[in-house]
Amino acid sequence: MLQSFFRKPQPTLAPAGLKLTGVALAAMMAFAGAVADKAQAQDTKWPTHSMTMIIPFAAGGPTDVLGRIVGQHLSEVLKQQVVIQNLGGAGGTIGSERVRTSAPDGYTFVLGTVGTHAQSATMYKKPPYNPATDFKPVILIADVPIALMVRKDLPVSNLKEFATYVKAHEKEMKFGSAGAGSATHLGCVVVNTALGLNTTHIPYRGTGPAMQDLQAGNIDYLCEIISTAKPQIDAGRVKGIAMLTKERSQALPNLPTAIEQGTDIQAYTWNAFFMPKDTPDAIVKKLHDATNQVMNMPAVADGLKKLGANVVTEDRRSSAYLGQFVKDEIKKWAEPIKKSGVQVD
Numbered sequence: 001m002l003q004s005f006f007r008k009p010q011p012t013l014a015p016a017g018l019k020l021t022g023v024a025l026a027a028m029m030a031f032a033g034a035v036a037d038k039a040q041a042q043d044t045k046w047p048t049h050s051m052t053m054i055i056p057f058a059a060g061g062p063t064d065v066l067g068r069i070v071g072q073h074l075s076e077v078l079k080q081q082v083v084i085q086n087l088g089g090a091g092g093t094i095g096s097e098r099v100r101t102s103a104p105d106g107y108t109f110v111l112g113t114v115g116t117h118a119q120s121a122t123m124y125k126k127p128p129y130n131p132a133t134d135f136k137p138v139i140l141i142a143d144v145p146i147a148l149m150v151r152k153d154l155p156v157s158n159l160k161e162f163a164t165y166v167k168a169h170e171k172e173m174k175f176g177s178a179g180a181g182s183a184t185h186l187g188c189v190v191v192n193t194a195l196g197l198n199t200t201h202i203p204y205r206g207t208g209p210a211m212q213d214l215q216a217g218n219i220d221y222l223c224e225i226i227s228t229a230k231p232q233i234d235a236g237r238v239k240g241i242a243m244l245t246k247e248r249s250q251a252l253p254n255l256p257t258a259i260e261q262g263t264d265i266q267a268y269t270w271n272a273f274f275m276p277k278d279t280p281d282a283i284v285k286k287l288h289d290a291t292n293q294v295m296n297m298p299a300v301a302d303g304l305k306k307l308g309a310n311v312v313t314e315d316r317r318s319s320a321y322l323g324q325f326v327k328d329e330i331k332k333w334a335e336p337i338k339k340s341g342v343q344v345d
Contacts, residue, residue: 046106046283050081054110056095057178058088058206062225062307066142066271067111069303073294078286088205090128091181091344092116096274097128100135104276106283109138114269115183118329122337123181124344132330137322138273139288141295142309145245146187146267147229147255149238150221151214159242159261162221163195173199176210176219180344184210186337187223187244187267191258193340194265214238225269226251226308244268251308271309272322288319 053074055067064086071082087095092115099110110116115123117131129135148162156162166173175192177185180203192199202219204210207228214222215237223244230251233240242258243249244267258265273291275284294300301311316325337343 044282046286047078047080049107050083051078051106052083052085052108054095054099054108055084055086056088056092056110056112056116057086057182058204058208059086060208061178061206062144062227063092063111063113063269063271064206064208065227065307066144066304066309069300069307070111070141070291070294073297073300074290077290077293086206089179091120091123091177091179091185091203093120093124093128093181096120096135099274100129100276102276104136104278104280106275106279106287109273109275109287110135111141112272112274113183114329114333115178115181115186117272117274117326119183119186119333119337120181121330122334123186123342126345132323132327134277135274136277136279136284137319137326138275138284139291139317139319140270140272140312140322140325141291142271142304142311144269144271144307144309145226145243145249146184146223146269147226147233147243147249147252148188148191148221148223148241148258149214149229149233150241151217151219152237152239153217154220154239156241157239158256159195159258159263162241163197166195166197166199166220170198173197173221174202174219175199175221175223176202176204176207176213177223178207178210179203179205183267183269184223184225186333186342188221189340189342190267190336191223191244191265193336194258194263211238223267230308249308251306270312284319288317292317 053071055064057063071084075082096110096116099108102108121127121131156165175188184207210222213219232238240255243255244258244265295311304311
């Protein structure tokens with residue numbers, strides 16, 4: 001209406017022309033105000049229909065399992081269904097990129113990790129996005145340890161024996177990961193660098209498939225997130241060699257750390273929600289508050305604890321904290337990644 005209005009021939013008299021300009025300006029201001037009010041009303045009512053949580057890894061993997069626990073209860077709190085969509089590949093960056101380019105309306109968000117939202121900034125020669133500036137940080141959810149494990153018939157039982165055996169059979173040794181550039185990939189890169197190993201990397205579209213191949217003996221070792229590692233180690237389908245954290249995990253209390261075994265190797269991941277960068281703050285706050293409520297549920301805390309994940313403390317749950325945390329993590333991982341010499345095209 002406004003465009004066709006301005007295209008009409010204007011009166012020739014200056015006073016009339018000035019009067020018309022004032023009317024047009026008032027109309028434009030009223031229109032802009034109405035649009036702003038409508039947008040604010042939509043933000044206040046969010047969510048009015050189902051949402052999609054992108055999990056940038058294959059179904060059945062550790063990030064997927066954690067995401068489904070949180071997503072189930074998030075649906076209850078928000079009173080709208082949270083639909084899980086697994087979109088794996090490229091170490092989780094494909095799924096994260098999908099969210100980056102999604103409409104900033106609050107209906108699509110990603111469950112990010114240290115791999116997708118910190119390590120990728122250095123790991124890739126041409127990163128598909130800037131984790132610190134291309135997303136709206138929502139909330140940090142959990143810290144998750146990583147464990148080094150091997151196929152059950154590998155004749156080693158500790159880190160020293162592992163290093164000796166792998167060095168003697170480097171040409172045929174293979175390790176798997178959730179994809180090039182993923183946290184599980186970098187975990188084994190850190191292990192290999194610290195122990196002076198040079199083996200073949202086999203990337204998968206998630207650690208679920210990688211774990212299956214480890215059990216089948218198609219790969220030799222895997223640096224796996226504890227939530228997926230624990231049941232396989234407990235069942236004896238694979239062998240745990242070392243926890244790659246400062247302290248032992250309550251989920252696997254009998255598995256010594258690499259530090260205990262004489263080598264300072266640390267690798268881990270974490271999980272957090274991110275939205276497209278132009279998502280309104282009101283919507284970000286609603287998802288933040290709902291997720292925070294879910295994290296305080298005993299059933300969720302117990303469920304994540306059984307997976308070996310640690311729900312973050314209250315002082316680390318603000319959106320502002322996550323924003324700074326991502327920047328710090330990018331810097332923290334840049335050095336070991338560059339030192340390893342590994343980069344992904």
